[in-house]
Amino acid sequence: MTTLDTRPPTSSATPPRTGGRPPGRTAALTRAELKLLLREPLTTIVGVLFPAVLMVLLVGAFGNEPDPAMGGVGGADFYVPVYAAATIAVLGFMSIPTHLASYRESGVLRRLRAAGVPATAIVVAQAATMALLVLVGVALMLAIGFAAYDLSTPVSAAGVATGFAAGTAAFAGIGVLLGSLMSTARAAQGVGLVLFFGLFFISGGGPPPDLMPGVLNDAVRFTPMGPLVSAIRDPWHGAGWNIAALGALATIAVVSTAIAIRRFSRR
Amino acid sequence: MDTVIAVDGLHKRYGDTVAVADISFAVRRGEIFGLLGANGAGKTTTVEAVQGLRARDGGHVDVLGIDPARNARALRGRIGSQLQSSALPDRMRVGEAIRLFASGLDADVDVDATLRTWDLAAVRRRAFAALSGGQRQRLFLALAMLGHPEVVVLDELTTGLDPQARRATWDLVRAVRDRGATVVLVTHFMEEAELLCDRVAIVDGGRIVALDTPAALIAERGNGVALTFSSGGRDVGFLSHVPGVDRVTTTDGLVTVTAAAPAAAPVAASLAGHGISPPDFRTHHPTLEDVFLTVTGRTLQEQS
Numbered sequence: 001m002t003t004l005d006t007r008p009p010t011s012s013a014t015p016p017r018t019g020g021r022p023p024g025r026t027a028a029l030t031r032a033e034l035k036l037l038l039r040e041p042l043t044t045i046v047g048v049l050f051p052a053v054l055m056v057l058l059v060g061a062f063g064n065e066p067d068p069a070m071g072g073v074g075g076a077d078f079y080v081p082v083y084a085a086a087t088i089a090v091l092g093f094m095s096i097p098t099h100l101a102s103y104r105e106s107g108v109l110r111r112l113r114a115a116g117v118p119a120t121a122i123v124v125a126q127a128a129t130m131a132l133l134v135l136v137g138v139a140l141m142l143a144i145g146f147a148a149y150d151l152s153t154p155v156s157a158a159g160v161a162t163g164f165a166a167g168t169a170a171f172a173g174i175g176v177l178l179g180s181l182m183s184t185a186r187a188a189q190g191v192g193l194v195l196f197f198g199l200f201f202i203s204g205g206g207p208p209p210d211l212m213p214g215v216l217n218d219a220v221r222f223t224p225m226g227p228l229v230s231a232i233r234d235p236w237h238g239a240g241w242n243i244a245a246l247g248a249l250a251t252i253a254v255v256s257t258a259i260a261i262r263r264f265s266r267r
Numbered sequence: 268m269d270t271v272i273a274v275d276g277l278h279k280r281y282g283d284t285v286a287v288a289d290i291s292f293a294v295r296r297g298e299i300f301g302l303l304g305a306n307g308a309g310k311t312t313t314v315e316a317v318q319g320l321r322a323r324d325g326g327h328v329d330v331l332g333i334d335p336a337r338n339a340r341a342l343r344g345r346i347g348s349q350l351q352s353s354a355l356p357d358r359m360r361v362g363e364a365i366r367l368f369a370s371g372l373d374a375d376v377d378v379d380a381t382l383r384t385w386d387l388a389a390v391r392r393r394a395f396a397a398l399s400g401g402q403r404q405r406l407f408l409a410l411a412m413l414g415h416p417e418v419v420v421l422d423e424l425t426t427g428l429d430p431q432a433r434r435a436t437w438d439l440v441r442a443v444r445d446r447g448a449t450v451v452l453v454t455h456f457m458e459e460a461e462l463l464c465d466r467v468a469i470v471d472g473g474r475i476v477a478l479d480t481p482a483a484l485i486a487e488r489g490n491g492v493a494l495t496f497s498s499g500g501r502d503v504g505f506l507s508h509v510p511g512v513d514r515v516t517t518t519d520g521l522v523t524v525t526a527a528a529p530a531a532a533p534v535a536a537s538l539a540g541h542g543i544s545p546p547d548f549r550t551h552h553p554t555l556e557d558v559f560l561t562v563t564g565r566t567l568q569e570q571s
């Protein structure tokens with residue numbers, strides 16, 4: 001039998017609350033999401049290990065001798081930055097949308113909204129979780145690259161770090177936007193797979209660009225994958241900061257996040 | 268009487284479908300107010316508008332002096348809710364859920380005390396997906412009651428529970444009210460509305476078709492009592508002269524007497540006076556189910 005203390009009504013004694021922003025809600029949701037992530041090994045495996053394994057396969061085949069088809073850089077130097085970018089793309093195209101769509105499907109989003117959890121908290125928690133996974137995935141790939149494939153160090157480490165940060169922000173935005181649009185986890189998964197594989201292998205993850213038709217190389221520049229890869233690869237190989245790519249990523253981040261927040265707070 | 272929720276002429280459509288045509292009611296402080304109706308009658312849309320989760324197309328809503336459509340944020344912490352078909356992440360644990368939902372409330376929340384209050388201390392570290400139906404409802408009630416809200420909305424709280432867990436949950440709802448909250452209960456279970464609610468609004472086709480205490484609804488619209496017994500082949504036509512009796516019908520030896528409620532005892536006395544003591548004499552009092560049938564023209568099962 002349940003024991004309940006029946007206190008006298010406290011309602012009338014409760015002072016009216018103001019509509020101010022409650023502290024700690026975003027932090028609490030982020031903390032909860034990180035904990036859930038640690039218990040959900042599949043997301044981590046898909047987002048972090050899958051690009052690393054693909055990278056090992058490709059770099060293992062090409063080695064790191066300078067190759068004119070890759071713009072004169074070696075296979076490891078060409079593919080490691082690209083697959084580090086793939087970690088970001090997998091999380092943004094697949095993991096976040098599927099996660100949020102499953103929340104919608106099961107009623108978690110309803111529950112959070114009814115408790116007054118603001119849309120910004122939902123979006124920030126996803127972005128923070130993604131940033132952590134990107135850090136882990138990229139660290140893993142760089143470690144493999146340096147240890148096993150004689151990867152050369154980036155020419156501009158700050159430029160590469162900025163590229164990763166802008167790329168993470170942009171794809172977190174894409175992730176929450178897709179998550180706000182997809183009604184079921186299954187749909188989110190399907191769309192994510194098409195987007196990732198459709199765009200990633202023509203943006204440098206597959207054959208070297210010089211071996212692909214020029215029209216594909218032109219087309220990919222107008223997808224989020226183009227600036228993502230350029231913003232990371234250019235400073236790595238000494239081509240300097242790619243301001244246009246960084247600007248495109250920042251724009252994607254701001255616009256998609258803003259639309260997602262609007263959609264999540266819609267009634 | 269202190270009114271905490273006032274809904275006046277609420278109207279809501281989804282595209283061409285009218286979910287709520289015209290609903291008005293007032294909920295008094297400290298009562299358990301029921302919205303009873305079939306699926307699709309407009310109950311959930313109504314309480315969503317009350318909670319500020321759904322924009323309305325017409326009418327006025329006032330909750331604790333606040334219009335939820337204009338200032339839902341001001342209601343946070345003052346209105347708690349248990350939503351129909353809502354869930355928590357599968358792997359979230361009970362204790363974590365309470366901490367998460369307590370964050371951002373102005374009131375301090377004692378997690379241990381909350382776990383004890385709702386009999387959840389033993390499953391504190393259990394994941395949501397591994398909880399039984401009853402444990403989930405206790406957790407949802409605990410979350411709804413965090414910060415001691417003045418109004419608690421419970422939507423289809425006992426759907427999917429077995430009868431025993433349902434009864435246990437009713438005790439919890441009474442406890443919520445006893446702790447000082449006003450409860451709005453959405454249900455399609457007649458028995459639940461009849462036993463639990465101080466007042467019930469019967470919702471049908473986006474409108475309220477009856478609203479009163481369960482007892483008053485039954486007294487006004489329940490159409491008296493029905494008495495049944497086996498006549499054993501005897502003629503019981505004399506019963507139609509007993510004051511209050513409307514009709515006497517015999518089908519396959521089973522007699523059904525429809526009568527005003529006070530006529531039950533005189534009918535029994537009249538039978539005994541004629542030397543008839545049927546072993547299966549039964550009095551069927553009307554229930555909310557009969558009221559529902561009277562006011563909507565259908566049973567709840569036919570509508571669902």
